[in-house]
Amino acid sequence: MATxxxxxxxxxxxxxxERAGKLYIGGEWVEAADGRxxxxxxxxxxxxxxxxxxxGAEDVDRAVRAAAAAMEGKWATLPAHQRGLLMHxxxxxxxxxxxxxAELEAxxxxxxxxxxxxxxxxxxxxxxxxxxxxxxxxxxxxxxxSWPKAFVYTRKEPVGVCGQIIPWNFPLxxxxxxxxxALAAGCTVVLKPAEQTPLTALRLAExxxxxxxxxxxxxxxxxxxxxxxxxxxxxxxxKIAFTGSTEVGRKxxxxxxxxxxxVTLELGGKSPNIICPDxxxxxxxxxxxxxxxxxxGQACNAGSRLFVHKDQFDDVVSGLAxxxxxxxxxxxxxxxxxxxxxxxxxxxxxxxxxIESGREEGAEVVxxxxxxxxxxxxxxxxxxLFTGVRxxxxxxxxxxxxxxxxxxxxxxxDEVVRRANDTEYGLAAGVWTRDVATAHTLAxxxxxxxxxxxxxxxxxxxxxxxxxxxxxxxxxxxxANLDAYLxxxxxxxxxx
Numbered sequence: 001m002a003t004x005x006x007x008x009x010x011x012x013x014x015x016x017x018e019r020a021g022k023l024y025i026g027g028e029w030v031e032a033a034d035g036r037x038x039x040x041x042x043x044x045x046x047x048x049x050x051x052x053x054x055x056g057a058e059d060v061d062r063a064v065r066a067a068a069a070a071m072e073g074k075w076a077t078l079p080a081h082q083r084g085l086l087m088h089x090x091x092x093x094x095x096x097x098x099x100x101x102a103e104l105e106a107x108x109x110x111x112x113x114x115x116x117x118x119x120x121x122x123x124x125x126x127x128x129x130x131x132x133x134x135x136x137x138x139x140x141x142x143x144x145x146s147w148p149k150a151f152v153y154t155r156k157e158p159v160g161v162c163g164q165i166i167p168w169n170f171p172l173x174x175x176x177x178x179x180x181x182a183l184a185a186g187c188t189v190v191l192k193p194a195e196q197t198p199l200t201a202l203r204l205a206e207x208x209x210x211x212x213x214x215x216x217x218x219x220x221x222x223x224x225x226x227x228x229x230x231x232x233x234x235x236x237x238x239k240i241a242f243t244g245s246t247e248v249g250r251k252x253x254x255x256x257x258x259x260x261x262x263v264t265l266e267l268g269g270k271s272p273n274i275i276c277p278d279x280x281x282x283x284x285x286x287x288x289x290x291x292x293x294x295x296x297g298q299a300c301n302a303g304s305r306l307f308v309h310k311d312q313f314d315d316v317v318s319g320l321a322x323x324x325x326x327x328x329x330x331x332x333x334x335x336x337x338x339x340x341x342x343x344x345x346x347x348x349x350x351x352x353x354x355i356e357s358g359r360e361e362g363a364e365v366v367x368x369x370x371x372x373x374x375x376x377x378x379x380x381x382x383x384x385l386f387t388g389v390r391x392x393x394x395x396x397x398x399x400x401x402x403x404x405x406x407x408x409x410x411x412x413x414d415e416v417v418r419r420a421n422d423t424e425y426g427l428a429a430g431v432w433t434r435d436v437a438t439a440h441t442l443a444x445x446x447x448x449x450x451x452x453x454x455x456x457x458x459x460x461x462x463x464x465x466x467x468x469x470x471x472x473x474x475x476x477x478x479x480a481n482l483d484a485y486l487x488x489x490x491x492x493x494x495x496x
Contacts, residue, residue, distance in 0.1 A: 003269075005049075005107065007041055008333040012104040016203055020379040023053045023222060023252070024205035026066030027215025028116065033058040038224070038296035039196055043110035043341040044331035044378040052198050054220035060190070060230040063219040066160040067188035068236050070216030075188060078280060079213075087132035087183055091125045091210040095177075097207065098122075101200055105172055106332030108199040110340035110379070111295060113333055116172075124176035127477075130461035131180035134482055138185065149495040156486045159262055159480055160238030163231040164188035165252075166201070167244045168194035168343050169298040169401075175201050177220060177476050178241050180461075185238075185485035188217050192231055194244075196344050207275065226420065229255075239485065243300075246425075246470050254475065264474030264484050266300065266466055268399040268429030270422035273303035275316060276413070279432035282453065285319040291430060291456030293327070293383050296339045297403035298347075301428035303456055304395060307416045310409040317387055317407055321367040326385040329372050341379040348379035350400030355384055360393040363406070364388040389418055399425070415441070421447045426468025431454050449475070 004250075009017070021037070022029040030485055037053035040224040041047065053154040070076075094101065102117035111120075166174035171193055182189050193201035197238045205220040221227060225248070232240050232255050239262035242252050246268040256263035273291055275284045291303030306314045332340040333387075342348050355369055368384030381403055389396050389406040396406050410416040420429060429448035433439050449467040452458065459465065466475035 004222060005045060005047065005333070008104055009107065010100060012100045013096070013107070016100070016104065018048050018201070018209045019106075020050055020199060020202050021052050023059055023063070023478065024202065024209075024218075024220040025057055025059065025063045025220065026069070027209065032056060033062075036224070038195060040108060040196065041344070043343050044333070045378065046345065046377055049107060052202075052222045055192075055223040055227045057230040059221055060227060060234060063190045063464040064161055064163075064231075064234050064236040066216035068220055070188045070214055070366045071158070071160060073216070074214045075186070075217050076174070077111060081146045081184065082140070083135040086211055086213055087128050087180065088210060089129035090213075091473060092133065093207040093211055094121065094125045094128065094204075097203075098125075101172055101203060102290045102297065103333065104199045104203060104253055108157075109168060110169060110198045110332045110341055112337045113169050114313055116332070120170055120173045121229070127173070127176040127461045129188055131482070134181075134184040135186070135287055138196070138486065140294050140481075143355045151493040151495055153488040153491050155491065159485050159487050161190065162187045162235055162239045162485065163190050163192070163234065163237040165228045165231065165240070165242045165244065166194060166195040169295060169300075171197040172200040172204065174243055175204055177243070181481045182485050183217070184242075185482060187485050190219045190221060190231060190237070192221050192223065192228050195222070198222040201416035209285075218473050225425055232256065240264075241484075242266070243476075249472065262474075262484070264481070266474075266476050267400075267427075267470065267471045267472040268303070268397050269300050269425045269426040269467065269471050270305060270397065270423050271303050271430070272305045272423075272446070273306060273314065274432065275306070275308045276310060276324055276431065276433035276435070276438055277309040278420065278434045278438070279312070280434060280454075281312065281315060281319065282413055284432035285316055286323065287432065287454070288430070289320055289323045290314075292405040293339060293403050294457065295325070296335060296381070299457070301450065301457055302401075303428070303430050304400065305420070306407045307420060308407060308409050310411060313407070313409040317366060317385070320385055320405070320407070324367045324385055327383050329380055329382060331377065339383065339403065342381055343379070345379055347402065348381065351381050351400060351404065352493060353402045354395055354398070354402070354404060358386050358389070358393065358404075358406075361395070362388065363393060363395060368403070391422065397423065413438070415446045417442065421445075424470040427466075427471035428452065428457070453488060
């Protein structure tokens with residue numbers, strides 16, 4: 001790790017980076033079976049942070065076997081309230097080490113450290129706390145069937161070993177999204193973080209061990225897509241939970257369908273954000289700005305297609321451009337940074353490629369359009385705003401996953417609903433209006449798993465999150481996600 005970067009880290013974060021790198025399998029820290037490693041990079045500089053074990057098929061098999069053994073061991077007989085206590089203990093440890101975790105997230109992902117603490121760490125803690133209340137409330141039913149002298153009841157049982165593959169945009173938070181409902185249901189887990197951002201998942205594993213979870217309940221294997229594929233295809237894995245691109249999600253869905261394996265998929269989006277003629281622009285403009293550019297646009301529910309009534313279009317574009325020009329882009333560990341770099345060289349090239357595509361197809365760059373001046377070495381992209389965009393352009397149809405907004409005028413609400421829904425995605429949508437009837441009418445018509453009214457992107461562990469159409473299958477968060485980790489068993493007993 002570069003001396004300059006190391007100097008910005010606290011002693012606990014620096015110490016973790018120096019010891020990180022092994023796989024966590026069956027309660028032990030081990031090297032990959034074949035000794036392979038890969039580098040993880042600081043997106044603010046492009047420099048190597050550290051090397052991490054590259055899990056192959058043999059390592060995945062060891063992890064799945066450890067998780068299966070834990071399902072048959074102490075974890076299986078642990079009273080429900082004790083599962084909840086362990087989860088609360090883990091939440092407390094995350095909170096105690098919040099500053100360190102936020103630094104690691106800023107280092108490995110690039111996001112501003114203050115944002116990582118306020119959003120990523122705080123919501124990860126809340127997620128564990130919410131699901132820690134569920135183990136004692138998982139109940140079956142007695143059923144009054146028509147058969148004489150029969151006693152029929154249902155049991156809700158853990159689905160088994162779960163393979164969980166998380167993305168690089170919210171590494172710690174996505175880990176909490178995945179493990180919390182699985183643990184609440186009594187499942188065991190093999191977690192595979194994204195190869196771009198493995199550090200907080202490995203630190204989480206240390207805290208899981210410190211909290212007192214039995215060995216094998218949570219295992220962490222680091223690697224790339226080949227590691228994930230080995231996990232998806234393993235016969236010992238009963239359920240897969242994946243958050244990531246729709247392209248990869250289709251492949252995972254195909255494999256799980258062939259194997260008849262339980263699966264939930266939280267995938268991509270190209271979310272429409274509609275500013276109605278009566279909207280309060282003093283709220284709608286900064287709200288829409290944050291809706292696309294938060295986390296440097298690297299969010300599946302980013303409001304990347306902005307529809308503004310033609311009468312307000314110029315005012316909204318002007319307001320957004322002013323905010324973009326004032327935004328401070330810089331390293332996540334640097335004080336005052338508002339937006340960090342994108343996560344990797346590959347993502348940097350992808351985003352810049354889409355910006356060039358927009359230009360080639362005739363769209364106009366109002367602000368941004370490339371790396372900001374004075375930030376050499378890292379993978380930075382300035383907040384970019386396009387106008388003159390047609391609905392059939394690539395920048396208006398494909399998920400860019402970067403700080404790029406396309407703004408388009410519309411004439412009436414029927415038109416904008418049709419255009420908003422004209423996409424393969426359906427993860428989120430936004431409406432800005434002062435009229436409650438307009439709000440609920442559009443909420444009913446928009447084909448999206450979440451609709452935000454006069455706000456963008458709020459989240460709570462109790463509120464389900466997921467998509468329509470190609471944005472996924474199933475839901476994260478809430479009771480709906482807990483059910484995804486449970487099997488329903490019906491028991492018939494003759495009383496004759």
